[in-house]
Amino acid sequence: MTTIANRQPKQKLWSRSFISALLANALVFLGFEMMAPTLPLYVSSIGGEATQIGLVTGIFVISAILIRPFTGVMAMKMDKKYLLVIGVAIGALATGSYYLATEVWALVLVRILHGFGFGITTTYFTTIAAENTPGERLGEGIGYFGVGETTMVSVGPLIGVMILEIWDFKGLFLSGMAFMLLALLVTLFISRKPNNSKGSEKKPMPAIQFKLIEKRVLFQSMLSALTGISAGGIMSFIALFAVEKGLDQTAMFFTVVALAGLVVRFFSGRIYDHLGPSFVLIPFGLVALAGLVLLVFVQNNVQFLIAAFLYGLGFGAIFPALQSWCISLVEEHEHENAVASFFNFFDIGIGVGAMALGVLAQVFDTYAAVFYVSIGAYALFLLLCIFYAKKPLSYVKERSSTF
Structure with missing residues (x-):
């Protein structure tokens, strides 16, 4: 590919x-x-x-x-x-x-x-x-x-x-x-001077538009909402789930998630740049899904922390990839609309997900129900990504016209 x-030298x-x-x-x-x-x-x-x-x-x-x-x-x-x-x-x-x-x-x-x-x-x-x-x-x-x-x-x-x-x-x-x-x-x-501008020619100022949702990144924002549902479940209920399972490494769970997310960012971005979003979202979506499946069935602290590592690895790669994808689909003066849509869908996924998952946990009388829904959210995430990957890949053309 x-x-x-x-096609051009690596820039600073x-x-x-x-x-x-x-x-x-x-x-x-x-x-x-x-x-x-x-x-x-x-x-x-x-x-x-x-x-x-x-x-x-x-x-x-x-x-x-x-x-x-x-x-x-x-x-x-x-x-x-x-x-x-x-x-x-x-x-x-x-x-x-x-x-x-x-x-x-x-x-x-x-x-x-x-x-x-x-x-x-x-x-x-x-x-x-x-x-x-x-x-x-x-x-x-x-x-x-x-x-x-x-x-x-x-x-x-x-x-x-x-x-x-x-x-x-x-x-x-x-x-x-x-x-x-x-x-x-x-x-x-x-400094506001962008390093990635195509030239010094000044473009006319576009008309000011208010956009509640940037439609061109709606698909990507929906994917972020699905990851937000899972993130909301992790943040809100993992401590209670750990107590239910008799585990005592909740603080370490979050630390491992953060460290895994930190490590993966040092190479997942390069995969995105060279191969496109699908080559990050699908494999790392599977990794995050594996972590959630393991989480449901954990029996000890070691398995608990392995689940944290897998989930952190997957989410840590997916989140910046979705951000980058949203930004790449719009012109520079529209970046705020794209990023705002991305973050809002993610936050809505966290908020609505946390409330809905709390109701489910109460109905089924187990916090494991929370993570079954999280598994379903990531399964849908993967299905949507696979569906998109089957479409003709216009990713590079979109990015070259944007920057």
Whole structure:
């Protein structure tokens, strides 16, 4: 197969802007992940009940979903670097304001604000990283870009718990704000000049459009929603499932998932760039599926961690591949619409999946039911990918016209 990478010399990936975007994005995720295990404790400490804890958790995702469709329009009116700075600043302000919210209703308002900031930053960090990635190395670049957030998903909760144990909630929230402010500082070193532009000729500014869903990446976004269903089940119920099975390695499970996802990104992106999305999505979809099947039948901690490794390996390759695929299907000025659709479908899969899977676990009186549904989601994911792979491969043509 003839690819873009075969037709032209390899271009520079590790620019100052790309590295700055990677580091700043990682710091934003650190500030976010620190709150995952600790914020529910704060809600409880100010008198919140279980339903209110769920509200505080869920409203964050909802507000992020609501703001993302506007990111494309905003980027047409203002430089997206400055929009990114605003998004990170909102996140920093919200994180530092948690301690001032001594009533649940006030905390909900702060979470809405934080969700807006998170929705903005996750969209613009990804699109700016893509702009500073050579077109023929998009899969590789997006894979490396996600290393920071993958690492923080693993260590962020641990750091949050450690800070809370050493200090208190005030120290936790101020530390989170400090990491966000550091991210803001690093963001200033990002340049908006893309490395992958075809020439210096300036194109006329396209008409501003608001898109709730970018139809050209609808198929890819649906795939992300299916992976989100499984991810929501893992995040919400793996600890309870482990207790049900008599296992005691839940923290290590998440660590192994993150480490496997980190390792696979160092080569899955190159597979994507040279062979196309199907050669990543199908084989690594099978790996993730194998991990979920093993998870249902685990009998001991060793099998539990092997399942974590397989699932992490599969998901760690699939997520950046889907991101890269979405970005490659639209013009540069439409990157925000594509990335927003991708993240929103993924978040909806997590949110709706977690709620639906919780009902199933209660109905069947076992948390194993959660992962049977996750297996079904990945089976459908694979069927859709195989169906797509049978179509004429226009992937390289799409990418060459986009970049």
